[in-house]
Amino acid sequence: MRKSKLAKLDKKQRPWLQLYGDVPANIEFPSYSMVDNFIKASEKWPSNCAYSYYGSKVTYKELVEKIKITARALKSYGIDKDDKVTICMPNTPEGIIMVYAVNMIGGICNMVHPLSSEKELEFFINSVDSKYILVIDAVFEKVYKLKDNTNLKKIIVAKVSEGMNIPLSGLYWLVNGRKVKYPKGDKTVVMWEDFIYNSRGYQGEYYQPRKAHDPAVILYSGGTTGTPKGILLSNLNFNALSIQATTVIKEATPDSKVLSLLPIFHGFGLGVCIHTPLANGMTCILIPQFNYKKFGEIIKKNQPNFIVGVPTLYESLTETKLAPEDLKCVTSAICGGDALNPTLRDKVNKYLYEHGSSAKIRVGYGLTEATGAVCLSPSNQFGDGIIGMPFPNIYMKIVVPETHEESPIGVDGEICVSGPNVMMGYVNDDVETVRTLRYHDDGRLWLHTGDVGYLGKDNLFYFSQRIKRIIVSSGYNIYPTYIETIINSHDAVLTSTVIGIPHQYKGQVAKAFIVLKEGIKPSKQIEKEIKDLCVRHIAKYSLPYEYEFRDTLPKTKIGKVAFKELEKEEIEKNQ
Structure with missing residues (x-):
C-alpha cells in the first residue's frame, strides 16, 4: 500500500512520467568513480574504438593502459588524492587521458578554457590552489608568464600533434611546432613525452578508489555576468548523466560514433560528448578546434552517428555543401547550450532530410551546475521553445521567481531542478551556493537555475528566457x-x-x-x-x-x- 501511495505521489510531482513509455522513472546509479565507470565499459567492449583523432584510433583496452601509465606519471611527480590538476586543453587525447588519470589517483580536475586571458587563468589556478597544470603547446607561453604569480610546481606541455598518426603529426610540427619557445633548464616545465616516460620509475600504488559523492571535476560558468564561478561536480553527477542519456536516447548503442566537438572544459562537452560515450562503448571523434569550412569534410571522413552541438554549429551545418546521401550516417542530432529558434530548427530538419538523415533535431536543456543536461525534447515533438521531459531520477518544477511557490500550468516562472545531476556547490563561495541550492518544503534540494520557463498542459517543459536577460x-x-x-x-x-x-x-x-x-x-x-x-x-x-x-x-x-x-x-x- 505504501509503495502504491508513493508511486501516485511521484506521478503528481513528475506528471511527465506518463509520457515515458518503456523508459524507467528511476535508475540505480553506481557508487564508484568516473574512471571505474569507464573501466567497466572497457571490460565489456575492449576492442571497440574509444576515440579517433586525425587518423589515429585507440581501443578501450588501449585507452585503459594509457590512463594507468598517466596515473603512475602523476604519482611520480608527487601528485596525490584531492590535489587539483588544472587541464587547459582542447579535445585532444592527452586532455581526455588526463581527466581519467587524475580521477584514478583521487585528484580533482580543474577544467579551463585555453583561450582564457592571463588574468582569468591566474584566477582559475589560484582560486583552487592548483599546483599542476596540463597545457596545450599553443598557449604555453601565456601560462608560463603566470608561474611567479601562482603556486604551480609543474607545467606539463602537450602538443596538438601528440596523438595524431605519424604523417599528420610531422606535417603539423612543420607548420606550427617551431612557433612555441620553451625555456631551457627550467625543471618546472616538462613535455608530455617526458612526463609519461617518468612513469617507469614509479612502482608504488596509484589507484585511489573514489565514491559517487566524492568531488571529481571543477568547471567554470561562462563568465558573461562577471567573474566566473567554479562549479564543483561529483563522480555521481557524470555517471548519472552517462546512464540517463543512453536510457532516453534509444539510438545510442555501443557501436555509435559521436562527433565530439563541444569542448571538455564545458559541462555539455565533457558530460555528453566525452564521458557518456566512453561509459557506454561508443567512439568519440575528437575535434580540437572547429572550422566550419571543414565541417563537411569532417562528416564525410568520420561518418558520425551523433551530432551534438550549440545552435551556431547547426547554423554552420546548414551552410555546408554536402551530397544528398552524406548525412545518412546521422541518426541523432542534439542541440543545447542556448535557445534554438524555430526558423533555424526547421532549416536544420529540412537540411538533415535532404541529405539522407532520418534524424530530427532534439533540444536538450541543462546548465553547468547540473552537469550540462537534465532534460530532452521527445523525438516526435518540435514545438517552439520545447525542452521536453526531464531524465530519469530528475525532478523539475516552475516557481514564482525568488520564492518556492509553484507557478500554475502554462505560466512562466523560474526553472528549478533536483536530482543526481545537480552540483555539489560553488568553489569557495558559500553565499552563492546557499542562494542557488535551496531546500524546499518537500525536503528536496533544488537548484534555482535563473532561467524562465513553464510546464505545458502536455506535461512537457518549455524554455522562455534567461532571467538575467x-x-x-x-x-x-x-x-x-x-x-x-x-x-x-x-x-x-x-x-x-x-x-x-x-x-x-x-x-x-x-x-x-x-x-x-x-x-x-x-x-x-x-x-x-x-x-x-x-x-x-x-x-x-x-x-x-x-x-x-x-x-x-x-x-x-x-x-x-x-x-x-x-x-x-x-x-x-x-x-
Whole structure:
C-alpha cells in the first residue's frame, strides 16, 4: 500500500512520467568513480574504438593502459588524492587521458578554457590552489608568464600533434611546432613525452578508489555576468548523466560514433560528448578546434552517428555543401547550450532530410551546475521553445521567481531542478551556493537555475528566457527571446539578438541586432518588413526602439551569443 501511495505521489510531482513509455522513472546509479565507470565499459567492449583523432584510433583496452601509465606519471611527480590538476586543453587525447588519470589517483580536475586571458587563468589556478597544470603547446607561453604569480610546481606541455598518426603529426610540427619557445633548464616545465616516460620509475600504488559523492571535476560558468564561478561536480553527477542519456536516447548503442566537438572544459562537452560515450562503448571523434569550412569534410571522413552541438554549429551545418546521401550516417542530432529558434530548427530538419538523415533535431536543456543536461525534447515533438521531459531520477518544477511557490500550468516562472545531476556547490563561495541550492518544503534540494520557463498542459517543459536577460522598461518586463523568435521568422533573417539599451525616461528599451542570410543585403524595405512583423506580434511596450544589421554577432568562448559585449558597446556609445 505504501509503495502504491508513493508511486501516485511521484506521478503528481513528475506528471511527465506518463509520457515515458518503456523508459524507467528511476535508475540505480553506481557508487564508484568516473574512471571505474569507464573501466567497466572497457571490460565489456575492449576492442571497440574509444576515440579517433586525425587518423589515429585507440581501443578501450588501449585507452585503459594509457590512463594507468598517466596515473603512475602523476604519482611520480608527487601528485596525490584531492590535489587539483588544472587541464587547459582542447579535445585532444592527452586532455581526455588526463581527466581519467587524475580521477584514478583521487585528484580533482580543474577544467579551463585555453583561450582564457592571463588574468582569468591566474584566477582559475589560484582560486583552487592548483599546483599542476596540463597545457596545450599553443598557449604555453601565456601560462608560463603566470608561474611567479601562482603556486604551480609543474607545467606539463602537450602538443596538438601528440596523438595524431605519424604523417599528420610531422606535417603539423612543420607548420606550427617551431612557433612555441620553451625555456631551457627550467625543471618546472616538462613535455608530455617526458612526463609519461617518468612513469617507469614509479612502482608504488596509484589507484585511489573514489565514491559517487566524492568531488571529481571543477568547471567554470561562462563568465558573461562577471567573474566566473567554479562549479564543483561529483563522480555521481557524470555517471548519472552517462546512464540517463543512453536510457532516453534509444539510438545510442555501443557501436555509435559521436562527433565530439563541444569542448571538455564545458559541462555539455565533457558530460555528453566525452564521458557518456566512453561509459557506454561508443567512439568519440575528437575535434580540437572547429572550422566550419571543414565541417563537411569532417562528416564525410568520420561518418558520425551523433551530432551534438550549440545552435551556431547547426547554423554552420546548414551552410555546408554536402551530397544528398552524406548525412545518412546521422541518426541523432542534439542541440543545447542556448535557445534554438524555430526558423533555424526547421532549416536544420529540412537540411538533415535532404541529405539522407532520418534524424530530427532534439533540444536538450541543462546548465553547468547540473552537469550540462537534465532534460530532452521527445523525438516526435518540435514545438517552439520545447525542452521536453526531464531524465530519469530528475525532478523539475516552475516557481514564482525568488520564492518556492509553484507557478500554475502554462505560466512562466523560474526553472528549478533536483536530482543526481545537480552540483555539489560553488568553489569557495558559500553565499552563492546557499542562494542557488535551496531546500524546499518537500525536503528536496533544488537548484534555482535563473532561467524562465513553464510546464505545458502536455506535461512537457518549455524554455522562455534567461532571467538575467529580462529587460525592464518603465516597470514592464520585456523578454528578448520572444522578440528574437518573431524577428527570426522573417525569411531574410538568419539570426538575431535583442538587448536592453539605456533610455533617459524608461530606464531601458529593446534594441535588435540582426544578421541576414548569406547573399541578402540590408535595405530599408527589409527593415520595414521586420518592423511591421514586430508591430503585428509584439506588445507596444516591448517593441525594439532600434534595429541594427550586422554581418556577424559576437560569441562567447563556448559559442553562445555574447550579448554582454553588445550591451557594453551600447553603454560606451552613450557615455
